[in-house]
Amino acid sequence: MLSSIFSSLFTMNFLLTAIRLATPILFASIAAFITASAGIVNIAVESIMTFGALAGILGSYATGSAWLGLMIGLVVGVGVALLIAFFSMKLGADPILIGIALNTFADSLAIFFLYLVTGEKGTSASLHTPTLSKVTIPFIEKIPFFGKILSGQYVLTYVCWILLIILFIMLYKTPLGMRLRACGLNSDAAKTAGINVRRIQIFSLILSGFFAALGGMYLSLNSIHLFSKGMVSGQGWMGIAANGISGGRYGTLLLSAFIFAVFRAFSIIFSQSTIFPVDLVGAVPYFAVFFFVTISSILNYLRIKRGNVEEK
Amino acid sequence: MTKKEKKLNLSITNPRVFDAVKLLCALLIALVITFLVLCLISKNPVKAFFTILTGPLSKRRYFGAVIESFIPYAFAGLAAGILFKSGAFNLGAEGIYIISGVSVAAVACSSITTSGFLHPILCVLAAAVTGGVLMIIPSFLKAKFGTNEMVVSLMLNSIYLGISMYLIRTFLLTKTTSTIGSKDYLPTAKIKYLYEPLRISPAFILLIIVTIVLYLVMFKTKLGYQMRLAGANPKFAEYSGISAFKLAIITAAMAGVLAGTGSAIQLLTQSSFYQPDKTATGIGFSGMLLAMLGRNNPIGIVVASFLIKYLEQGASVLYFSDTSVPSEIVAIVEGIIILLISSQYFLRGFREKMLLKEGLKKDAK
Numbered sequence: 001m002l003s004s005i006f007s008s009l010f011t012m013n014f015l016l017t018a019i020r021l022a023t024p025i026l027f028a029s030i031a032a033f034i035t036a037s038a039g040i041v042n043i044a045v046e047s048i049m050t051f052g053a054l055a056g057i058l059g060s061y062a063t064g065s066a067w068l069g070l071m072i073g074l075v076v077g078v079g080v081a082l083l084i085a086f087f088s089m090k091l092g093a094d095p096i097l098i099g100i101a102l103n104t105f106a107d108s109l110a111i112f113f114l115y116l117v118t119g120e121k122g123t124s125a126s127l128h129t130p131t132l133s134k135v136t137i138p139f140i141e142k143i144p145f146f147g148k149i150l151s152g153q154y155v156l157t158y159v160c161w162i163l164l165i166i167l168f169i170m171l172y173k174t175p176l177g178m179r180l181r182a183c184g185l186n187s188d189a190a191k192t193a194g195i196n197v198r199r200i201q202i203f204s205l206i207l208s209g210f211f212a213a214l215g216g217m218y219l220s221l222n223s224i225h226l227f228s229k230g231m232v233s234g235q236g237w238m239g240i241a242a243n244g245i246s247g248g249r250y251g252t253l254l255l256s257a258f259i260f261a262v263f264r265a266f267s268i269i270f271s272q273s274t275i276f277p278v279d280l281v282g283a284v285p286y287f288a289v290f291f292f293v294t295i296s297s298i299l300n301y302l303r304i305k306r307g308n309v310e311e312k
Numbered sequence: 313m314t315k316k317e318k319k320l321n322l323s324i325t326n327p328r329v330f331d332a333v334k335l336l337c338a339l340l341i342a343l344v345i346t347f348l349v350l351c352l353i354s355k356n357p358v359k360a361f362f363t364i365l366t367g368p369l370s371k372r373r374y375f376g377a378v379i380e381s382f383i384p385y386a387f388a389g390l391a392a393g394i395l396f397k398s399g400a401f402n403l404g405a406e407g408i409y410i411i412s413g414v415s416v417a418a419v420a421c422s423s424i425t426t427s428g429f430l431h432p433i434l435c436v437l438a439a440a441v442t443g444g445v446l447m448i449i450p451s452f453l454k455a456k457f458g459t460n461e462m463v464v465s466l467m468l469n470s471i472y473l474g475i476s477m478y479l480i481r482t483f484l485l486t487k488t489t490s491t492i493g494s495k496d497y498l499p500t501a502k503i504k505y506l507y508e509p510l511r512i513s514p515a516f517i518l519l520i521i522v523t524i525v526l527y528l529v530m531f532k533t534k535l536g537y538q539m540r541l542a543g544a545n546p547k548f549a550e551y552s553g554i555s556a557f558k559l560a561i562i563t564a565a566m567a568g569v570l571a572g573t574g575s576a577i578q579l580l581t582q583s584s585f586y587q588p589d590k591t592a593t594g595i596g597f598s599g600m601l602l603a604m605l606g607r608n609n610p611i612g613i614v615v616a617s618f619l620i621k622y623l624e625q626g627a628s629v630l631y632f633s634d635t636s637v638p639s640e641i642v643a644i645v646e647g648i649i650i651l652l653i654s655s656q657y658f659l660r661g662f663r664e665k666m667l668l669k670e671g672l673k674k675d676a677k
Contacts, residue, residue, distance in 0.1 A: 092657040097604060105647045241467070
């Protein structure tokens with residue numbers, strides 16, 4: 001029994017599950033990364049994902065088109081990000097407190113709107129919503145091994161991959177990206193060099209809202225095509241954790257996000273067997289995040305203690 | 313201090329008066345927006361609005377329900393409040409509420425004592441110890457290694473839920489229901505009412521005592537001063553010789569004890585058996601909002617908890633007669649007030665104008 005489960009970890013199916021689960025966490029991680037690069041904190045990723053997921057579903061129900069729903073979800077995500085920008089920059093509220101507040105009442109607010117439309121408080125299953133489909137790419141799907149990975153994914157997964165590349169180029173190869181990172185490294189120096197720090201930070205928040213909303217809609221508009229209470233279940237926080245581990249390194253960010261997805265895949269596969277207690281298996285991904293975040297901070301602490309790196 | 317300065321200053325330029333005005337404005341704006349939302353979704357918005365505001369007063373048992381149910385929330389608010397006040401963003405109260413419940417259920421289901429007086433006390437103590445110990449983990453990691461305590465504490469919340477489910481399923485599972493729940497608590501473990509019609513129990517008295525003690529600790533002791541200093545300016549606190557590490561551990565332990573106590577009260581007053589994914593969920597998170605509403609002041613937090621629970625009761629009274637308004641509407645009120653009162657610059661322009669006027673008046677004299 002045990003060996004059959006372990007052998008199932010080294011199959012194509014497992015890899016595909018991990019890739020499928022990685023997309024929302026990758027979106028969340030770049031949402032956290034882009035704001036951290038510009039020197040502000042956006043811990044509301046989780047709530048923007050919730051709002052995005054709900055708005056995507058309600059939007060596609062109202063318009064009858066998944067693509068229009070996607071647009072509405074994006075508008076809502078960016079709107080929430082602008083709300084954060086307004087309260088933290090214009091009205092001087094602590095962005096962390098705003099984030100905690102948004103994350104905490106996101107679920108209630110989502111249920112409020114869900115109830116207004118469907119009359120139910122749990123899921124949007126009663127709505128008939130169009131969904132985004134999987135994409136098969138001709139020719140590529142015939143390539144052994146890679147064909148299955150590169151073809152047959154959801155549209156938003158491709159969007160995610162393309163955005164990862166664009167973001168990399170933007171952050172590291174363009175003047176705009178350099179300015180953005182300059183704001184994060186030393187905002188005073190950036191200001192002296194003539195960069196409008198606040199405008200850059202608002203720009204990064206908007207992008208963050210955009211990515212987080214996409215992550216949320218990946219959860220709702222794809223295969224299960226419904227919104228359910230608590231469906232984001234900490235994936236926004238996994239993105240924030242990945243950003244914390246990365247320490248500003250893009251590759252580490254993506255790798256940690258993917259590792260979290262692998263642990264989610266573990267948890268799903270192990271929960272189908274009866275040899276491990278199902279409750280504990282469900283907590284495995286969270287434990288993995290806890291473990292990696294703690295270890296990375298301890299390593300960082302030791303490095304600073306040895307005096308090799310200056311404290312940031 | 314001269315006598316003249318001691319005189320009550322009621323002008324808007326007094327920061328305390330200004331805070332109060334700000335709170336009232338936020339409350340007013342939130343109520344206006346709520347009314348507008350009601351206009352959009354309810355057929356009879358005026359009646360709905362007044363039912364939310366006065367519903368809990370319409371029957372004695374509604375008001376009793378508010379008095380009984382707000383206590384665990386107030387404890388969660390107090391726990392979050394002292395953490396926030398000392399600058400710690402440990403969001404672990406949610407998980408503490410869940411896993412302390414296992415301790416409570418274990419004690420409440422065992423015939424450890426036959427005394428109806430001692431049994432609830434033992435339950436509360438078990439929960440308080442569990443909470444106090446477990447709450448330290450994220451704060452310890454943060455203080456020692458600089459770990460992101462928000463992420464760590466949130467992950468621990470989910471981990472504790474898993475562990476609690478496992479423990480209940482393995483050791484205390486009841487055979488009677490299909491969901492995961494513990495056996496029924498022994499009758500001796502229940503918290504008895506002191507005044508049944510309004511559901512006033514010893515838990516209520518405990519809350520009042522704890523609030524007063526916390527207020528005194530916060531504002532009249534060295535420890536409280538250090539906590540506030542560390543929250544307001546951590547660098548300065550460090551340079552003035554306050555051990556940030558020790559302070560973080562003490563604060564977290566206090567918050568954990570408060571959360572554990574709140575969890576025990578929730579279980580023993582609101583349920584007859586324990587379901588980790590139902591009985592005490594969401595309270596720890598609400599506590600953070602209540603702490604923000606109460607501006608991290610213990611008395612403010614308790615008042616805020618009562619008011620929010622009052623509005624929630626009002627909303628559920630409304631829901632009996634008018635199902636077009638979900639009770640989650642209270643979240644809108646709560647959200648707007650929090651956003652506005654945590655904004656430093658909200659109404660600041662107004663206050664500056666008044667300050668200028670006052671200054672000019674003084675100059676003229």
